[in-house]
Amino acid sequence: MKINVKVITPLKSFVIVPYIKDGLWGGELWLTLSVVEFVLNGKKYSIPAGFITDFGSIPRVGRMTIDRMGKAAIGFVIHDWLREEDEAQQPVSTKVADLALYEIGRQYGEGRYTMNKVYYALRMFGWTAAVGENEYGKVDIEVIKYICHSNRLKLAPPS
Numbered sequence: 001m002k003i004n005v006k007v008i009t010p011l012k013s014f015v016i017v018p019y020i021k022d023g024l025w026g027g028e029l030w031l032t033l034s035v036v037e038f039v040l041n042g043k044k045y046s047i048p049a050g051f052i053t054d055f056g057s058i059p060r061v062g063r064m065t066i067d068r069m070g071k072a073a074i075g076f077v078i079h080d081w082l083r084e085e086d087e088a089q090q091p092v093s094t095k096v097a098d099l100a101l102y103e104i105g106r107q108y109g110e111g112r113y114t115m116n117k118v119y120y121a122l123r124m125f126g127w128t129a130a131v132g133e134n135e136y137g138k139v140d141i142e143v144i145k146y147i148c149h150s151n152r153l154k155l156a157p158p159s
Contacts, residue, residue, distance in 0.1 A: 005100045007074055007107070008037040008044075014074055019052050028054050038078055040100055045081075045091065053080040072115065075104030079122075098122045 014036065019029035029052050036047040055076040082097035092100075098119055105115040 001095065001099065003041055003096055003099045003103060005038060005040045005103045005107075007078070007104060008039065009035065009074070011074060011108070016053075016077075030055060032077060036074065036077055036081075038104075040082075040092065040096075043091075047077065047081045051077070051081055053077045055080075071108045071110040072101065072105030072118070075101045075108065078104060095123075 013034055015033040016030045017033060018025040019031040021029075032047065032051045032053065033049055035049050036051075038045055038047075053076065055073060079097050079101040082092055082100065083094065101122070102115045102119045105118065106112065
């Protein structure tokens, strides 16, 4: 299966911060402060600021050898968004989302061997990282504005 994916959002405008819940950061979840736009198989998608991600629903065993915060980081965010818990909101199949992550990683300079490990880890064990258990979801826009203001960041306008 061949897919065509291109990230529109410039990497330098991709802003994330740790997702703080009840005053604590659990070390897993991150909050996007910028809109992430991409085209997948000719259709444009937009991930709103305020999306919560874990940078890859890869089982802990695989995380020892895969750098989720490396060159393919934006691809992991897109993958997580494509695989949201609400099946009615999922625009593509799991396989297409996994292939999109592979292609984005390669486009951003991640090696073929590394992206093959990511892809096959997701294909074989991705089901074990259930989205609902990671507390994904949307965040109140006022929280995002506060974080941006506190860190002197400019909030990206919605597209």
